[in-house]
Amino acid sequence: MITITGSVTDTLKETADSASSCTVAGGVTNGRLDFEGAAAGYFLVFSLAIGAVTFPDGSNRNAVGIYNNNDSTQQWLIGSAAASTSVGTVSFDGRAGTINVDMIPHTPTPNPALKNIHLTGNFNC
Secondary structure (H helix, E strand, O other): OEEEEEOOOEEEEEOHHHHHOEEEEOOEEEEEEEEEOOOOEEEEEEEEEOEEEEEOOOOOOOEEEEEEOOOOOOEEEEOOHHHOOOOEEEEEOOOEEEEEEEEEEOOOOOOOOOOOEEEEEEEEO
């Protein structure tokens, strides 16, 4: 379960079929997990090495995004050069993770009304 607060407030539950959506390449796990909330569905996407990552980590190797799958202008990100001021921690063991991060609206076309969000909770591959 993941909780979003800030520009959007919702509690999201990972869908049962989401867990098979992770692949490993070059020591990094890439995932696209489906979450359902009260107002909309979201995708949590990530590229993470195993271990704990404290953002900003400066590597551009680790990144996490969350996207509203019903509104492409609702996108937030942490961990890339475009989101280098975002802070937080993600721990990932290759199968499950915990997240506690601040995220900024994602470019190139975020909704101008969006503000930062805080994302906290757990996810599973």
